[in-house]
Amino acid sequence: MQGDSSAATAVSRRWTTVRVVVVGDPATGKSSLISAAATDTFPETVSPVLPPTVLPAEYYPDGIPVTIIDTSSSLEDKSKVEEELQRADALVLTYACDQPETLVNLQNYWLPEIRRLKVTVPVIVVGCMLDLRDEHFPINLERMMGPIMQQFNEIETCIECSAANLVEVSEVFYYAQKAVLHPTAPLFDQESQTLKPRCIRAMKRIFILSDLDKDSVLNDSELNHFQVKCFNAPLNPNETEDVKRVVRDNLPKGINHLGLTLDGFLYLHSLFIAKGRLETTWTVLREFGYNDDLELLKEKLPVPSAKAPDQSVELTTEALDFLKGIFSLFDSNKDGALEDFELDELFSTAPESPWDEDPYKDSMERTELGNVTLSGFLSQWDLMTLLDPPQSLAYLLYLGYTGDLSRAFRVTRKRSLDFKKQHTDRRVFQCFLFGPKNAGKSALLTSFVGRPFQDNYTLTNNQCYTVNTVDQLQASGNEKTLLLHEIQERDVKELLSCNNSLAACDVAVFVYDSSDEYSLKRASKLLMEVARKGEDSGYSVPCLLIATKNDLNLYPMAIKDSEMVCQVMKINAPIRVSVKEKHMNNIFQKIVTTAQQCHLSVPETEHGRNKKRYQQLVNRSLILASVGAAVAIIAMAAYRAYAGRKSNSNRSV
Structure with a gap:
């Protein structure tokens, strides 16, 4: 090479x-x-x-x-x-x-x-x-x-x-x-004289993509194809033998009877760099789309963009099928779950695992042993695609996706249009979870991904997500992906200060502690603020009120007060749950159903009703004015016709 x-x-x-x-x-x-x-x-x-x-x-x-x-x-x-x-x-x-x-x-x-x-x-x-x-x-x-x-x-x-x-x-x-x-720093550790981890990961991916027959070896034909792709010049047989001899003499396991192994491929690039020929390695990396940080150039990826704030990006069936195949490939013991070492190996051709930091850390379902289930794996991809489509597409490529990139993602229809049609074809729904401190938001999130209830309350420091699939009761097998996005009470004001803040929200849930009257008052106020923002911005969302801690003693007027709030706001009655007792009342299915029926359970405020009445009055006035103008035009035309006939009659006499 x-x-x-x-x-x-x-x-x-x-x-x-x-x-x-x-x-x-x-x-x-x-x-x-x-x-x-x-x-x-x-x-x-x-x-x-x-x-x-x-x-x-x-x-x-x-x-x-x-x-x-x-x-x-x-x-x-x-x-x-x-x-x-x-x-x-x-x-x-x-x-x-x-x-x-x-x-x-x-x-x-x-x-x-x-x-x-x-x-x-x-x-x-x-x-x-x-x-x-x-x-x-x-x-x-x-x-x-x-x-x-x-x-x-x-x-x-x-x-x-x-x-x-x-x-x-x-x-x-x-x-x-x-x-x-051709910088050295991203590629090579001068002190240890070894390739850096990101360089090894990038080179491993390039090796796998260049291994056309997938036998874990680059034979002479594949080596020549690689040389032409990267350097626009073929290797003659003597040059191929020279390359293999150098590897064989210095790293015997780098060559076998079929050709150059991954170890040999990495050794060659380590040798190039040690001899100051960094341009060779950088030419290979850039031919395969890498930047100086050894990441794929996201700006060159054909990522579809949501043209309106209330549109989102989802994985297509084609991309999901690829991911299911990848999951199965790395599930070495075929137990339907990935252990940490299997997940690490799955992402070994990417710069690093994309899910080690927030907002992805601890957001998906795992087994009791801490392994990642298939539904958790696919849901996590749905989360990454919704939040960061370029990163999601880049990681599909890191994992070896070779399909038509334009068919990996789909852009959803505007939610405002779904509202008018009273139907949505979305597969992934984002739920904003509001509520006062200690209302039970975090417990609801963790229960969604199967983690046990914790008696000790821990304040969530940042906005966080959990994500999972939900099988709709009325249509068995019709799975949707639900993202629960916790919004801290202290962050609500900043969130609602943006005009498009609710555009990405498919359903809003307001959580309160049913044993605490103040908690209901705070949740009701948050519901009012969100409803008002939706009316003003044009991005109204269906809403649910959830009464948590139903295992505790309710305060005397709890049921009546909460039902009154729902009646005034014209949304469904509160859903009562107890995470501690595992009485969940099909809450997650109900959240998805509410998101799908996007034209229902949309709260109304007095401000909104007045605004609607005013708009109706204006519309009626415009209609009456239009009718009056039409009548006047018709009358004028009739008068002119009459005057014309009369004039003709007089001339005839």
Whole structure:
């Protein structure tokens, strides 16, 4: 495997120039270095600070020009230097080979200062004026810089040069450009001399995609196909044998009788990087769609977008069938659930598991042993697709989805149109769960994914989700996915401040503690606020009132008060549940049914009724005005016809 001009083509799509900023102590040769690189001659005199200098594209194999920014070392210009550091693609940090104190200052001031400014670009450490170093005191650059590079891993490479003798001058900016276009840091751990985990994961996925016959080996034909795809040039038989011989001599398990194994494939790329041929590995990665963070370029994925706020994105049957196949493939003991190691292996071709952090952590159903069920697995994908379609599509690709990407997702119909048609074809519903503190929201969420009830109340710090499938009672086998999204009481005001805040909500549930009169009052107020927001924004949603802790003693007027709230708001009577006693009253099926019957159980406020009456009055007035205008027009036309006939009659006489 070897690179050619295709590497330059892949890079040129992303960069028009590489901006290299040169910084360092006074009199360390910054300006002389830049001038010598630009003119290929040593300047007898040089300005204290040079203007921006461009090294043209033809200087470099990648065909990308380099813009070099010289900087002042005076304290008066410190703010200007900081500004340039923030705009840099790469830094050249200089010290003078004949002035050891400048190297000390590099370690004690410049590198910490770069970190303080949160500049995270690659750094090339350059020793200038090599010709002035005393030959009686030779320095081992690797031994001298090794500890510094371990302390500051942003250092990409170190090099010493002489502008006076034109030694290694052009190489300085070649290395700087290369560090930007083909960075080492995402791929390789310099200390351990091994590929980094994300690089291994990306290369494993590329290997699997290139293994056309799926026998876990790249044979000669597959190797050649891979070479043509990435480098636009085939491997001749001798080159193929050379590649395999290198692997066999250094890593016997990297080759078997069929061809190159995954271990051998990874070894080759580790070897390329160790020898400084990072452009080879980066060409492969970019051909397969990876960016510098070793993630697929989401902006290039054909993700359908919801054109209206009340539309959402769902997985299609085709994508769900693929995911069911993946689940079965990694369920090694065929027990219908994935253990943690199986789930880790399933995501081993992705940058990392997408579900280790909020909002996905702890959101899906697991068995008593903590394993992931198929319904939990598919529901979690529904959650990720609803919240972040680009990420969901990217992870389908990480897992090896090769179907038509345009057919993996579907965009739902507008919910406002569903309301008018009194029907929805959505498969995934999002429920906003409102309620005061200690009302039982969290218990409801955890019960939805089969986790046991906890007596000790723990305040939820963030908005959180649980997700699961719900089998509708009236249509056995007709499964829907329900997302319960807990909204903390303190976050309601901020949520409702956005005009489209309820557009993503298919059904709103208001939870209160049936033993606490104040809890019902708070839930009722929240119901009123949400109903009012829906009326004003045009995104009214069906609502349910849920009385939790039905195992406790109700306060005296609990039933009457709650039913009165529902009558006034014109929604269904409260649903009473006890999570502790596991008396759930089919609550989740009822939530889905309410979401499906989106035109029912929509609350009305007095404000809304007045608004509706006013609109009806306006409509009647417009109708009457239209009828009056039509009558007037008809009368005018009749009068003109009559006048015309009378006039004709008079002329005849």
